[in-house]
Amino acid sequence: MSILIYFLWLLLLFFVTITFTKKFQTSKINLPPGPQKLPIIGNLHNLDGLLHICLQKLSKTYGPVMKLQFGFVPIVIISSNKAAEEVLKTHDLDCCSRPETIATKKISYNFKDIGFAPYGEEWRALRKLAVIELFSLKKLNSFRYIREEENDLLVKKLSEASQKQSPVNLKKALFTLVASIICRLAFGQNLHESEFIDEDGMEELASRSEKLQAKFAFSNFFPGGWIIDRITGQSKSLEGLFSELDAFFNQVLDDHLKPGRSVLESPDVVDVMIDMMNKQGGEGSFKLTTDHIKGIISLYHYHIL
Incomplete structure (x- = not known):
């Protein structure tokens, strides 16, 4: 049954391609040069090996x-x-928005983060929030002690391993360093002591997220491509990954919303956004929501990659 659906989908694409080709053959737009494209797949056949090469x-x-x-x-x-x-x-202004893909749309909560949001009023509001509240020089300096403590801890571990002449997985050690810094300054969680953040689980989740976003998805390039993504399991993998990420982000938010939780002298990034969301008034068209907060948290998650 799935083979029949696949064949019918390709047949439909063929007729749609022929229609579009005839429609644009008479176009006088001066387009840049490029290799000859094939029906339906375009220039995908020209991609052989590593993309950048x-x-x-x-x-x-x-x-x-x-x-x-x-x-x-x-x-x-x-x-x-x-x-x-x-x-x-x-x-x-014409080129600053990133291409919209199925994976980035899903994981960024419909482009509610800064990295993938299209240029417009909402992006400008998020950028202003980032520049003034999240990434200001004063804010970065207030977290300097976190960076110093985590770097000292890494140097101590490397020194101990050197004295014992034991091998070190440098990739894992550097991942732990970056993840520890981000978890403390963004989520207010110590990676080494957290009750719900598992270091190995976070590394595995970050690796899966990176691979899935780099994976080819028919939905990004073909109308009706979601049918093929369903058959290949791409859609199921994306939904599963998003479900795990969303559960993690909800845990971060729930931890910050616990009654009686004491905010440190230097509140973390999530504390700042929750405080802004609670204090915002009725003026202005942009309203900070929990989806925006989780979208921005997802941006920190990508920094771990």
């Missing part, structure tokens, strides 16, 4: 500004300093 090879043939098409999604590849300056400076 493949794009570099193609740019040597088609120039620093090159157009590809992944499925039904047109993509412009920039690979020179001059072209990058044109995009990032001259046409910044």
Whole structure:
């Protein structure tokens, strides 16, 4: 049954592609050069091996500004300093929003974070919140002792391992350092003593999140691609990952909302956002919600990667 659905889906895509091709054949838009594309898949057949190396090879043939098409999604590849300056400076407002993908939309609570939110009023409000309240110089200096303590702890562990001449998993040690700093300054939780944050579990969750977002999803490039993602299990994997992340973020929020919880002299990032959410009035169209808080927490989670 699933094979029949797959075949019918491809057949539908074929007819849709033919229609779109005929519609845009007469277009006079001056598009950048690029390799010949195939029906339905576009230039996906040109991607062989590591993506950045493949794009570099193609740019040597088609120039620093090159157009590809992944499925039904047109993509412009920039690979020179001059072209990058044109995009990032001259046409910044037209190009500053990140591409919307199924994974980033789900995990960022429908783009409620700063990293993936499209440019607009909500993004500007979140950026103002980040600059003034979360990442200000005063705030960063107030957490200096956390960075120093965790770095001292790492140096102590490495020194002890050196004296014993025992091997050290440097990747795991550096992950623990970054995760410990972020958990303390963002979540108010000591990774080594927390009741609900497991170091190995967090590392495994971060690794799965990174791999899933890098994985190819038909929904991002084909209309109706969610059918294939359902068949391949991609949708189920994303839902499972989001469920685990959401449970973790809810635990962080619940811990901060406990009655009688004492806020430290330097409140963590979640404390600051909860306080702002409780104090916001009726003025202004932007309202900070728990989804915004969890979206911003997810941004810290990505820093652990």
